[in-house]
Every structure is written in C-alpha cells, then in structure tokens.
Amino acid sequence: MFSKELLKDQTILVTGGGSGIGKAIAKACLQHGAQVIIASRKEEKLQTALEELQTYGQCRYIVCDIREPEMISKLATDIKEQEGKLDILVNNAGGQFPSRAEDISNNGWNAVINNNLNGTWLMTQTLAKTFFIPQKQGNVVNIIANIFRGFPGMVHTGAARAGVENMTKTLAVEWSPYNIRLNAVAPGIIKSTGLEQYPPEMLKGLSDNIPMKRLGTTEEVANLCLFLGSPLAAYITGETIYIDGGQRLWGDVFKI
Ligand SMILES: CCC/C=C/C(=O)SCCNC(=O)CCNC(=O)[C@H](O)C(C)(C)COP(=O)([O-])OP(=O)([O-])OC[C@H]1O[C@@H](n2cnc3c(N)ncnc32)[C@H](O)[C@@H]1OP(=O)([O-])[O-]
Numbered sequence: 001m002f003s004k005e006l007l008k009d010q011t012i013l014v015t016g017g018g019s020g021i022g023k024a025i026a027k028a029c030l031q032h033g034a035q036v037i038i039a040s041r042k043e044e045k046l047q048t049a050l051e052e053l054q055t056y057g058q059c060r061y062i063v064c065d066i067r068e069p070e071m072i073s074k075l076a077t078d079i080k081e082q083e084g085k086l087d088i089l090v091n092n093a094g095g096q097f098p099s100r101a102e103d104i105s106n107n108g109w110n111a112v113i114n115n116n117l118n119g120t121w122l123m124t125q126t127l128a129k130t131f132f133i134p135q136k137q138g139n140v141v142n143i144i145a146n147i148f149r150g151f152p153g154m155v156h157t158g159a160a161r162a163g164v165e166n167m168t169k170t171l172a173v174e175w176s177p178y179n180i181r182l183n184a185v186a187p188g189i190i191k192s193t194g195l196e197q198y199p200p201e202m203l204k205g206l207s208d209n210i211p212m213k214r215l216g217t218t219e220e221v222a223n224l225c226l227f228l229g230s231p232l233a234a235y236i237t238g239e240t241i242y243i244d245g246g247q248r249l250w251g252d253v254f255k256i
C-alpha cells in the first residue's frame with residue numbers, strides 16, 4: 001500500500017473522471033491526499049461522480065470537451081483562479097467505436113483522431129503553457145491502449161494512441177528542462193463502463209485470450225497512475241507501461 005500522504009498538496013486534473021477508469025484514478029488520488037478536478041462533456045455524469053468522490057476528499061468538476069480549444073482555455077483560467085496551480089494532468093478522456101477499416105467514414109476517422117490525439121494534445125499544450133512551464137514543475141499521465149501489435153478492428157484509435165505515445169516521448173525530452181515528466185499507460189481490457197460501448201458478442205470469451213485469464217480492474221489502472229504521478233517515479237519519463245495481463249504478447253485482442 002502507498003502512504004496516504006503520497007500525493008499530499010497535489011492538485012490533479014483527470015479528464016474523463018466522471019466514469020470508469022478516470023473515476024477510479026480520481027478516487028485513488030483523493031485517497032492519497034490530493035485535491036482533484038474531474039472534467040468531461042456531460043455535466044450530469046460529472047455531478048453524479050462528484051457526489052461519490054467528494055466523500056474521499058476535496059473534489060470539483062469542470063464541463064469541458066477536450067476537442068474544443070475555447071473550453072480548454074476557460075478550464076485553464078478557472079483552475080488558475082480557483083486552485084492557483086496544477087501539479088498533475090491525467091489525460092484519460094477518450095474512446096472510439098469498433099469497425100473494420102474499410103467501413104470507417106471520413107467523419108468517423110476524424111471524430112476518433114480528434115478525440116484521442118488532438119484532444120490530448122490541446123489539453124497538454126494549454127495546461128503546460130498555463131501551469132507546468134511557468135511553474136518549472138509538472139507531470140502528465142496519458143492513458144492510451146494496447147497498441148503493441150497495432151489495433152486490428154480499431155485502426156483509427158490505434159493511429160491516434162500511437163500518436164499520443166510518440167508525443168509523450170518527444171515532450172519528455174523537450175520539456176525535461178522545465179522539470180516536467182510525461183508517461184503513458186496502456187491498458188489492455190479493463191472491466192469498466194467503457195466496455196458498455198461494445199456489443200456483448202465482441203467481448204465474449206475475451207479472458208481466454210489473455211495470458212492472465214481475466215480482465216483488468218479500474219483500481220489496478222488507478223494504482224499505476226498513482227505511482228507514475230508520485231515522487232516514487234521521479235526518474236521515469238517518456239515511458240509507456242502496459243497494464244494488460246500479458247495480452248500484448250499473445251492471443252487475439254477480439255474477433256473482427
Ligand atoms: C475492448 C477494446 C478496448 C478498448 C476499450 C475502450 O477504449 S473503452 C472506452 C469507450 N468509451 C468511449 O468510446 C466513449 C467516448 N466515445 C465517443 O464519444 C465516440 O465513440 C466518438 C469518439 C466517435 C466521438 O463521438 P462524436 O460525438 O464526435 O461522434 P459523432 O456521433 O458525431 O459521429 C462522428 C462520426 O463517427 C461515426 N461513428 C460514431 N460512432 C460510431 C459507431 N459506433 N459505428 C460506426 N460509426 C460511428 C459516426 O457515424 C460519424 O460519422 P458519419 O456518420 O457522420 O460519417
């Protein structure tokens with residue numbers, strides 16, 4: 001177990017913190033002494049999550065679509081006025097839809113690239129310029145996906161997440177003089193609200209194709225983010241850590 005003070009006095013923004021993996025990350029950060037802001041598009045989802053999260057510590061939400069530069073700019077101003085600083089950004093918001101490559105429309109491709117690559121970039125650049133670079137201190141954790149062998153069945157998200165992984169490496173070098181660390185977390189298949197987006201037949205028997213024979217939990221992903229965000233990982237930057245029960249190494253991800 002980590003010390004309950006691991007993230008004491010840290011201000012943390014978790015995008016997509018109103019559900020699934022993001023909510024588990026927010027909860028873990030609160031339980032380890034941080035104050036947390038969650039952000040996403042749907043206020044109702046954020047409000048419901050907040051009611052649970054604020055029982056663990058100081059938490060609030062901001063409605064923000066990570067694809068909209070003006071909303072991101074307002075979010076940065078809001079945090080500057082309310083909290084006065086930001087220590088850790090967890091870029092968890094994202095998602096996609098399953099489709100064979102030949103069936104993806106131009107709009108469908110752009111929607112997924114916008115959400116996962118452009119949105120993550122816009123958030124990272126704006127918050128680094130507002131907080132991390134002037135503070136000469138910052139930490140970014142990017143949630144991507146299992147793209148180790150490409151992403152058959154979801155080429156759009158595979159391309160977007162590979163972009164985020166490469167961006168993580170580049171910025172880890174460019175921004176190391178500002179004492180900013182950036183790392184990526186690549187979950188395999190995690191038992192989470194996100195899986196509701198997929199047809200049950202697609203998910204059937206998935207565990208059999210994972211070396212550890214089970215799906216991951218949102219808490220397991222949250223623990224990894226906690227570690228990367230904390231001083232325990234002070235010499236780790238530009239890295240991608242897979243949390244997938246060995247899935248990247250063996251077996252089909254899912255039937256396409
Ligand atoms: C199991 C694997 C492991 C991974 C798990 C996870 O990641 S769990 C996390 C899971 N959580 C999430 O994924 C949550 C977040 N995900 C989302 O919000 C959406 O999936 C989004 C990324 C498409 C953004 O949506 P948006 O509001 O910007 O999109 P929009 O509605 O305006 O449509 C734009 C274009 O996309 C097209 N299109 C959309 N859906 C489908 C479909 N099912 N089928 C086909 N096409 C689809 C749509 O047709 C349109 O093109 P058209 O018809 O004009 O040519």
Ligand SMILES: NC(=O)C1=CN([C@@H]2O[C@H](COP(=O)(O)OP(=O)(O)OC[C@H]3O[C@@H](n4cnc5c(N)ncnc54)[C@H](OP(=O)(O)O)[C@@H]3O)[C@@H](O)[C@H]2O)C=CC1
Pocket residue numbers: 015016017018019020021022039040041042043045046064065066067092093094095096115119143144145146186187188189190191192193194195
């Ligand atoms: N579950 C899994 O097996 C895996 C998940 N992942 C990734 O982990 C992350 C979390 O997934 P999970 O918790 O399972 O799924 P969810 O669908 O529950 O989480 C996605 C979150 O992102 C938010 N979001 C989506 N698009 C935007 C946007 N444009 N702007 C702001 N917020 C947005 C959603 O909130 P709102 O609707 O309010 O905007 C939601 O809270 C996602 O990036 C997902 O792709 C990766 C690999 C596997």
